[in-house]
Amino acid sequence: MKFEQQNESLIFSSTSISDIFFTEYLPQMSGDCVKIYFYILFISKYSSEININDLSKKLSIDLDDIVKSIKFLEEHNLLLRKEHGFMVCNIQEIELNKAYKPKVTISSEALEKTAESKARAAIIDTINNQFFQGVMSPSWYADIELWFSKYGFDDGVMMALFTYCYNRSALHKNYVSTVADSWSKNNIKTYSDLDSYYEKQEKISSLSSAIKKKLRLSRNLTEFEEEYLLKWNIDYNYEFDIIELALKRASTGANLNFEYINKLLTDWHEHGFSSVEQINTYLINEKNKPVQSSYVPKKSSTPKSKIAQIDDSNKRKYNNFNSFYSN
Numbered sequence: 001m002k003f004e005q006q007n008e009s010l011i012f013s014s015t016s017i018s019d020i021f022f023t024e025y026l027p028q029m030s031g032d033c034v035k036i037y038f039y040i041l042f043i044s045k046y047s048s049e050i051n052i053n054d055l056s057k058k059l060s061i062d063l064d065d066i067v068k069s070i071k072f073l074e075e076h077n078l079l080l081r082k083e084h085g086f087m088v089c090n091i092q093e094i095e096l097n098k099a100y101k102p103k104v105t106i107s108s109e110a111l112e113k114t115a116e117s118k119a120r121a122a123i124i125d126t127i128n129n130q131f132f133q134g135v136m137s138p139s140w141y142a143d144i145e146l147w148f149s150k151y152g153f154d155d156g157v158m159m160a161l162f163t164y165c166y167n168r169s170a171l172h173k174n175y176v177s178t179v180a181d182s183w184s185k186n187n188i189k190t191y192s193d194l195d196s197y198y199e200k201q202e203k204i205s206s207l208s209s210a211i212k213k214k215l216r217l218s219r220n221l222t223e224f225e226e227e228y229l230l231k232w233n234i235d236y237n238y239e240f241d242i243i244e245l246a247l248k249r250a251s252t253g254a255n256l257n258f259e260y261i262n263k264l265l266t267d268w269h270e271h272g273f274s275s276v277e278q279i280n281t282y283l284i285n286e287k288n289k290p291v292q293s294s295y296v297p298k299k300s301s302t303p304k305s306k307i308a309q310i311d312d313s314n315k316r317k318y319n320n321f322n323s324f325y326s327n
Helices: 019-024 031-044 052-059 063-075 091-099 108-112 114-131 138-151 155-167 173-185 191-215 223-235 240-250 258-270 276-288 304-326
Strands: 079-082 085-088
Touching (some): 019 091, 031 052, 031 085, 063 079, 114 138, 114 155, 138 155, 138 173, 191 240, 223 258, 240 258, 240 276
Antiparallel strands (some): 079 085
16 A cells, blocks of 8 residues: 655645754854745755755855855755755764763772762853853854863863853854863963953953053054064053163154164163153263274284385394494
8 A cells, every 4th residue: 555645735744944044054044044044944845956056046146155155064064965966965964973972881080080070060051041041053062161171271271261252252162172272372271361461461451451552553453463562562561661761763754763762672681671750860870971982093004015025124234234244
């Protein structure tokens, strides 16, 4: 016996989309890419064929954007390229393969970390509820675990990381990972480290604004220039009054020579100066120092030809003297 379902007309049929799509993929996709994916999902049910040009006309999307979107869908494993087209991949199966890791045994080290794991699970649960409305994608769990182990962040830093990205409307994995990597490079592991880092950044921002205002700069300082500010303020413990003194001696208009400014400040630091008064006294003393002449008198030298003539004359004298005795 053969059993068949009644063919549904287009009016009664529907195209279902997994919830995991909205949590895992939608935030990363452009509007055109979502539009293209939905349409591909729809026509794939009927095994329909369509070329890229027709797809571009059908959806009123530029051909270049169609190509870019298909490339994005391929890179994120939503489409699999075949010999004569594409296969739409099952999102739920993709996420299941990512999340499922069979555990046959458990180590003693893992048992010792049970308490830590429970605390970490509580933090992840808080992140889920606070930033994802309780529907965080399963792949986020694995990424958060990775950031904990890779960077050694404590719970407070991890919460601060998500708060930072959320407040900037940039709660996607690439951005979160970039910020986490930046914090790690600045030796941030605890919330206390993060506080110190913010304090340094605030100082640099304040100094940068003061320099821009003083010199009427319309541009922001480069990262290279801000590294100098960090050195002068943190390593040398110089505030803006001393830095301003160096600026006056090294800058002309909007032209800044940070290497020369750095040489001045480094020289003052090596002399042990810690105030504007000390530096001004030093500069006045340097200015009033007597200028030593670099002139060195040359020793008079007798030309070689003259020396040769004197030698010949002496020889003649001695020769005559000998001939006198011989007579």
